[in-house]
Amino acid sequence: MSDSTRRDFLAAGLILPAALQAAPEPAAKADLRYRVLGKTGLKVTTVGMGAVLITDPSVVARAADLGVNHFDTARDYQGSNSERVIGPVLKSRRDRVVIATKTGAETRQGVLADLELSLKELQTDYIDILYIPGRKAAAEITDELLEAHRIAKQQGKIRFTGVSTHKGHAEVIPAVVKNPHVDVLESSYNFTMDPSIEALIESARKAGKGVVTMKVMAGGYKNGADAERRRGAMLAALKWVLRNPNVHSTAVSMADTDQLEEDLRAMAEPFSEADRKVLLAQLEHIGPLYCRMCGRCEGACPRGLPVADVLRYLTYADGYGQFAMGRQKFLALPAETRSVRCGDCPSCPVRCPFGVEVAKRLHRAQEIFG
């Protein structure tokens, strides 16, 4: 995507028709907003707690007391210790919260066995949403897995079936839309993604699916940004996600009560021009660190540079402080590739659809690694 398109994409948050903006809900203990999770009928807070990093039950308790009612965990988060942390806290509040978990088991027997463990760890008789996680292709939503979910629903152990996806949206989301046995879609969704994601998310909402989003900060940037700027960008990124009425709730990783309170602000505050500027600055900061490996630059360099690979090596150095690793990878390239100098070309025909300044970044890689 070009810079201008990216800016338009971000600006879209400012010009949504008023009718499409979420109607304000009565405030609870914090200034909360709720949306109904598609045909499930579950009314959830637009910000939910993602429990992958939870270590202290006090954060879960405070979230629940403030009125957050959507908790998203997984069997393998912290080797099931995430379920163990949140289960005892939510036990006394079970009728007021929606609990979602995931099992990576790929067989009917495995899913049902994992479900029993989740019920035990979460200290509950039922799971509201059990996800089939991390689907990359439509074929990965197998009949066997859906059969396991059907049995679990029949037994009253789960209420709804979800499918989560981090990549392969163009194939997985239409498959979810078409599948009557899937009730909820959980998808990565953030301000760095291709705008085509918008129509996919909308199609899921229109099909009556509950739509939960994740990775509002584009995944692995935690190590790359300084804490203060990251926190500011986090709030803006969260507001950007919530400005979309097709999103019912989002699972946000929260490690402490400070972050919890910051994240809750996103529910009540509209996405503003100031937020757009914060995200543009964040894009500028992380853009070079975020080669999406889409492959669209493959073969585009007339000198034969493996552009995406070199950008990734530079990411190791600039984004994650792993200079040695980046250099080692660069030095493993064939000698004729390593000897290419982008400065020798009068202009660069390689264009990144996501706005990475390719020639400048390649030049830097050649300078620091070469």
Next chain:
Amino acid sequence: MMKAFALILALIPIAAAAGAAGPDCSVVPGWTQKGPARSYVADNLFEYMDGNAEGYLIYGFQKMQGVTCEKDGDTLVIDISEMADPDSAYGIFASNRDSQQPTLPIGMAGQIQPRRAIFVKDKYFVEIAANPAKDHTAALKAFVTAYEKSISGRTTLPDALTWFPAEGQVKDSIRLIPESVLGLRILKRGYVAQYDYGKAFLVKEATPEAAAGVLAKWKARIGEVRPAQLGDEAFQATDRYLGGLYVFRKGPYIAGFANLKPETDGAPLAAALASRIP
């Protein structure tokens, strides 16, 4: 100077390679590799484990090498993660171990269950997952034994673990919390141990002055605190979510107990902890 720095950085992977080679199926007779070997770094770990990657990055994840082995229809998915240092490697181990199962003396620490084995040695965290559903203990033990030998480096637990008094401590409960100890951002990184009557914590700041500053901020945030008889800055308080608190500073360390029941006197407990902190 810059060249020397670059040289030092360039040598880091070589040193790491000396600590742990990539996993190899043939270390246990009869097992063969299925498919290509895996290799991940921080910026593409999400491709392998989706959202769970965050739980690795937070412990200073550097890289992962993995392989899938098979024998007679059984498969073992083996991954060796290199973390920032032995403390961080212990941290991810403690965060991923089954708290209801015993910890074994494998490397620094380990666990073997019917379908899963994990252990930590030096800065390496080793995970093996077995399929299909049945008891794979024998195979897991064989691989764990082989890999434990092949990884060189530290086998002793982080020193701080020994500072927590043993009396009343829930076995194998000590965790390294990489961010926000007790769910508080001001307590950046430290250890937490569960006790029958609450939990002990230990956070290290860069200097005694920095620790004093954090303690002052925490006191101000709580508001109503009572002085405690353990140095000038110690305090007691009752927090809605953290229960009874007894907090003190010793040098750069902020430590104490939280979630103490009303009937528990935190003073002797904190004194015992303080006496063990160097």
